[in-house]
Amino acid sequence: MAAKYQRLADLLTRDIQTGAFQPGERLPGENDLARKFDVSRSTIRQALSSLQDAGLIETWTGAGSFVCYDGARLDDDLGWSRALARHGVVQAPRILRFDRMEDAALAETLALPTAVFLALDRVRSTESGKPISLERSRLPWRDSFAGVIEGGLVDGSLRRTLEALDIRPVGGTESVDLVRLSAADAAELQQPEGEPFLGTTRIVHDAAGAIVEHVRSRLHPSHFTLQLSFGETLK
Numbered sequence: 001m002a003a004k005y006q007r008l009a010d011l012l013t014r015d016i017q018t019g020a021f022q023p024g025e026r027l028p029g030e031n032d033l034a035r036k037f038d039v040s041r042s043t044i045r046q047a048l049s050s051l052q053d054a055g056l057i058e059t060w061t062g063a064g065s066f067v068c069y070d071g072a073r074l075d076d077d078l079g080w081s082r083a084l085a086r087h088g089v090v091q092a093p094r095i096l097r098f099d100r101m102e103d104a105a106l107a108e109t110l111a112l113p114t115a116v117f118l119a120l121d122r123v124r125s126t127e128s129g130k131p132i133s134l135e136r137s138r139l140p141w142r143d144s145f146a147g148v149i150e151g152g153l154v155d156g157s158l159r160r161t162l163e164a165l166d167i168r169p170v171g172g173t174e175s176v177d178l179v180r181l182s183a184a185d186a187a188e189l190q191q192p193e194g195e196p197f198l199g200t201t202r203i204v205h206d207a208a209g210a211i212v213e214h215v216r217s218r219l220h221p222s223h224f225t226l227q228l229s230f231g232e233t234l235k
Contacts, residue, residue, distance in 0.1 A: 005046035008037055009054075012047060016056055027057065092156055093122035093135075096188065099149060106138060110203070110211055116141035118148070120158060123188050131189045132223050137215040142167075162212070169212045172204035176226050185218055198224050 002010070015021055028036070033044045051057045098120050107115035117138040124133045137158065139145070144165050154160040162169065179199035186193040198219040204212045 003046075004039060005043045006050065008039060008043060008047040009050040011037075012051060013054070013056060016051075093124045095120070095122055097121040098153075100141065100145070101138075103138065106214065110140075110214060112140055112211065114141060118142075118145040131191075132220040134185055134188055134218040135215055136217075137213055139213050140211055158213075167212060168206055169204045170207050172202060174200055174202045176200050179218065181218065189218065189220070197221060198226070200226075 021027065027033075027048075030041045030044045030048075033039075034041050037044075048057065099118075101117055101119040102115045103117055104115040106117070107113075118141060120135075120137040120139070122135050122137075123131050124135075125131045142165075148161055148165070154164050177199050179197055180194045181189060181191055181197055183193045185197075186195060189195075189197070191197075198221050200217045200219065202213070202215050202217070204215075206212050
């Protein structure tokens with residue numbers, strides 16, 4: 001009788017060959033596979049190693065990324081306000097802008113049919129009042145956003161506001177680079193113009209693939225880092 005890991009490898013091979021997993025799709029994590037097949041993680045690792053040897057999967061670095069604050073990973077499921085509050089950042093973000101705007105260049109970049117967005121710019125600070133991040137969010141306009149501008153964010157949270165509107169982000173992409181603060185950004189962050197900061201650009205979509213939010217952030221490098229994860233991915 002074949003070893004347990006080999007039987008599991010055969011099952012996964014069949015799923016791959018029959019199209020249950022598409023090329024480039026990330027496989028479930030070790031814990032998820034272990035629960036699904038009721039086997040140990042070591043058995044999962046052996047099975048995945050067998051698939052890699054067979055050329056069916058390969059490992060890519062940077063398959064996942066997580067922003068960390070003072071070395072602790074921020075939980076996106078909580079929303080940044082609540083996640084940062086767990087690490088002592090309890091001040092509500094200061095809203096710089098919250099209105100309807102047009103941005104033809106961004107609409108072209110995102111291949112959107114409309115150039116109208118809901119704009120939300122916020123600065124987050126520590127309890128002592130030190131600014132640590134600047135976020136400029138742009139959400140493709142929906143008619144329901146008119147009421148949001150008039151009534152404000154639900155509990156001050158964009159995430160909860162979207163949930164109340166039945167807008168549910170499920171994933172997206174994020175790029176990271178080193179940026180030098182513009183004069184406007186430096187003034188809001190109380191930093192010299194040209195100061196190097198961690199810059200992130202995140203594009204979030206819903207289950208249908210529609211873009212929900214585009215957000216550019218400037219993160220204080222003394223507090224924020226980016227942590228990368230890796231995993232098995234189909235070739």
